[in-house]
Amino acid sequence: QVQLQxxxxxxxxxxxxxxxxxxxxxxxxxxxxxxxxxxxxxxKGLEWIGExxxxxxxxxxxxxxxxxTISIDESxxxxxxxxxxxxxxxxxxxxxxxxxxxxxxxxxxxWVDPWGQGILVTVSS
Amino acid sequence: xxxxxxxxxVSAAPGQKVTISCSGSSSNIGKNYVSWYQQFxxxxxxxxxxxxxxxxxxxxxxxxxxxxxxxxxxxxxxLQTGDEADYYCxxxxxxxxxxxxxxxxxxxxxx
Numbered sequence: 001q002v003q004l005q006x007x008x009x010x011x012x013x014x015x016x017x018x019x020x021x022x023x024x025x026x027x028x029x030x031x032x033x034x035x036x037x038x039x040x041x042x043x044k045g046l047e048w049i050g051e052x053x054x055x056x057x058x059x060x061x062x063x064x065x066x067x068x069t070i071s072i073d074e075s076x077x078x079x080x081x082x083x084x085x086x087x088x089x090x091x092x093x094x095x096x097x098x099x100x101x102x103x104x105x106x107x108x109x110x111w112v113d114p115w116g117q118g119i120l121v122t123v124s125s
Numbered sequence: 126x127x128x129x130x131x132x133x134x135v136s137a138a139p140g141q142k143v144t145i146s147c148s149g150s151s152s153n154i155g156k157n158y159v160s161w162y163q164q165f166x167x168x169x170x171x172x173x174x175x176x177x178x179x180x181x182x183x184x185x186x187x188x189x190x191x192x193x194x195x196x197x198x199x200x201x202x203x204l205q206t207g208d209e210a211d212y213y214c215x216x217x218x219x220x221x222x223x224x225x226x227x228x229x230x231x232x233x234x235x236x
Contacts, residue, residue: 048225108217111160113172
């Protein structure tokens with residue numbers, strides 16, 4: 001079973017850039033899946049940030065207004081997130097995950113599985 | 126404000142059945158498949174239903190999913206205290222603001 005592990009700084013200064021990496025183990029990142037970043041502010045619900053295909057194609061949440069960039073490194077079997085111009089509103093647990101995005105007949109099948117354990121990132125001076 | 130609407134909380138006694146609703150629109154639930162996730166405090170979410178009504182390996186058949194129009198429902202029968210958790214629905218929104226969308230979450234309390 002594929003396993004994912006987030007890593008990166010737990011504290012970022014306001015107006016700075018949040019950078020996280022997700023290591024994929026027990027499976028290849030080039031296996032034809034999409035790979036997502038999803039976040040959850042403390043005590044609140046889930047928000048999709050974006051996702052990347054192994055070929056490099058990306059999709060992003062329009063609400064983040066181009067602040068997010070997701071990249072993939074097949075040689076290291078990992079993918080990364082950069083979020084610029086952060087504010088306190090970006091404080092959250094950040095999860096990386098494998099996602100399905102299958103275009104069926106006139107419909108899209110999508111699910112998220114498995115998830116990493118999550119990493120808390122706090123934006124504060 | 127979440128794109129998909131869920132009740133903030135539901136409760137039921139052990140052994141009983143509970144349903145959690147998820148309401149969307151023609152561009153998301155009305156068009157695409159729905160998934161459901163279970164999240165315990167301090168843990169990552171876990172997939173319990175995908176493709177509207179399919180259960181991943183290891184998920185007991187006490188969990189079920191259904192979809193009708195622009196709404197979806199998660200059902201849990203034979204409630205156990207271990208089912209007490211937050212539950213989220215999710216689907217793809219095919220509108221101009223296309224992307225993966227989640228419900229606001231429902232806290233299930235097993236009394």
